[in-house]
Amino acid sequence: MKFILITLLCTQMIFGFEVTNLTTNFNGGKYHLNFKIDENAPTKIICEDETIDMTFESGNYEIALECRPLEIIFDKEQKLDKHEHNTTLNIIYPKTQKGLHFKLSKPQLAIKVPKNLSFKQIMDEVQHNKILFVGEKHDQFSHHLNQLNVIKSMHQRGKKFAIGMEMFQRKFQSVIDDYLQNKIDLKTFLKKSEYFKRWGFDYNLYKPIIDYAKENNIPIIALNLERELTKKISKNGLFGLSKEDQAKLPQTIDFSNRAYKEKLLKFFGSNTHMTKSKMKNLDFIYQSQILWDQTMADTINRYLTNHKKQSMVILVGSGHLTMRHGIPNRVPHTQTVILQDEDAKPNSADYILFTDPIETQKAIMLGVGLEFGALRVTEVSSDSLAQKLGMKKGDLILEVDKTPVKDIFELKLALFFKQPKEPISLTYKRGKSIITKTLNHLNSKSH
Numbered sequence: 001m002k003f004i005l006i007t008l009l010c011t012q013m014i015f016g017f018e019v020t021n022l023t024t025n026f027n028g029g030k031y032h033l034n035f036k037i038d039e040n041a042p043t044k045i046i047c048e049d050e051t052i053d054m055t056f057e058s059g060n061y062e063i064a065l066e067c068r069p070l071e072i073i074f075d076k077e078q079k080l081d082k083h084e085h086n087t088t089l090n091i092i093y094p095k096t097q098k099g100l101h102f103k104l105s106k107p108q109l110a111i112k113v114p115k116n117l118s119f120k121q122i123m124d125e126v127q128h129n130k131i132l133f134v135g136e137k138h139d140q141f142s143h144h145l146n147q148l149n150v151i152k153s154m155h156q157r158g159k160k161f162a163i164g165m166e167m168f169q170r171k172f173q174s175v176i177d178d179y180l181q182n183k184i185d186l187k188t189f190l191k192k193s194e195y196f197k198r199w200g201f202d203y204n205l206y207k208p209i210i211d212y213a214k215e216n217n218i219p220i221i222a223l224n225l226e227r228e229l230t231k232k233i234s235k236n237g238l239f240g241l242s243k244e245d246q247a248k249l250p251q252t253i254d255f256s257n258r259a260y261k262e263k264l265l266k267f268f269g270s271n272t273h274m275t276k277s278k279m280k281n282l283d284f285i286y287q288s289q290i291l292w293d294q295t296m297a298d299t300i301n302r303y304l305t306n307h308k309k310q311s312m313v314i315l316v317g318s319g320h321l322t323m324r325h326g327i328p329n330r331v332p333h334t335q336t337v338i339l340q341d342e343d344a345k346p347n348s349a350d351y352i353l354f355t356d357p358i359e360t361q362k363a364i365m366l367g368v369g370l371e372f373g374a375l376r377v378t379e380v381s382s383d384s385l386a387q388k389l390g391m392k393k394g395d396l397i398l399e400v401d402k403t404p405v406k407d408i409f410e411l412k413l414a415l416f417f418k419q420p421k422e423p424i425s426l427t428y429k430r431g432k433s434i435i436t437k438t439l440n441h442l443n444s445k446s447h
Helices: 119-126 141-158 170-180 186-192 207-215 225-236 258-270 283-307 408-416
Strands: 010-015 015-025 031-039 041-047 051-056 059-065 067-076 091-093 102-103 130-137 161-169 220-224 252-254 310-317 336-340 349-355 366-368 377-380 396-398 425-432 433-439
Touching: 015 067, 015 102, 015 207, 041 059, 041 220, 067 258, 119 141, 119 336, 119 349, 130 141, 141 161, 141 207, 141 310, 141 336, 161 170, 161 283, 186 377, 186 408, 186 433, 220 283, 220 310, 225 283, 252 283, 283 396, 349 408, 396 408
Parallel strands: 091 252, 130 310, 130 336, 161 220, 161 310, 336 349
Antiparallel strands: 010 015, 015 031, 031 059, 041 051, 041 067, 067 102, 366 377, 396 425, 425 433
16 A cells, blocks of 8 residues: 655545644644544554554644654554464554554654774674674675685684575575585585575575584574575465465564665566566565565574584675664674675664675586576577587587586586686587587687
């Protein structure tokens, strides 16, 4: 439901009552609110220093307040749709979900000029907290190096902790454990965790972190909700899930943060890559995002409940941390939120690290466009590995180094383990012909 928010003059009617002629002014040493309402409604006036609850019968009103009013809410009795009376999930809604909201002004804010801190000073201050959230932009290697530095600092200080990672989904926890315990090799780990299918960012970005955890016996905890569930919720909503799927969700799902909802819907609505069909399901996509946050928070809470002497370093995208909206407010433990290369806004985080860009080894790429869900080439980039291997639009990729690949995820897995100076062969189908080309190394000509 979209509300019109106007500061000084408004008319709005919903659920059978109307508020008109809302004005605010300062006079005689007090703030004055004037409005007309045609029906009884419980009202909440949110001020800088207090919140005032009252009930009005229909008529004209002038209210004098000592403090500046920030928002006024006219509410009606809350009634949830009958299908939302669910016996297995505790759904938390805003108390004033269906009321009329009028923003009157913003709170007066002041920012203390920040003091530059060294990384060591930050770690000295935060090391005893139960949780260290360290946000990231997923494709920035400098952010992952800072995350690694936090982990190293905690380990070198003798702290007992686990690393929680958004990049892995909970159903693959046993695969992570097997890899950390040397029961499987890296290739098996990436294949069984479906890393390239479910996350997709170059594994080299995270490899130093996971290698350090493996070498030093630091547990890694998969935080994320299974993609199958997020897709279902985005398409059909939370209550479109089967009872079996609902049983996989956190017991409590908190939708009460209105500011976060407004932020998310604005972001989703402005996403130029969003299809028209998805635009129609913005509320379902919002539900999916909340379940994503709630699941990660629930996983953190359960781990710390079961490991009371440990703390956690949490690695997630910054969007799950900013203003503490996504995960932090759902986790009742002492915590620090660290963001990277973000604007210093009030309450956005406890610390912000600023980095210089740095590159790391990147997985080899063919330099082709592919049909969705297939390995048929739609375009070949100039001076790319694919061009050197003689590939053309319409070719169908079959093998890398004589190992069959049936989808883009298997192709990425095969290419990940190739080194620039190693030979590489590619087999592809063109029409009825099967062609195999080989390069001695990336800068070689094909033969």
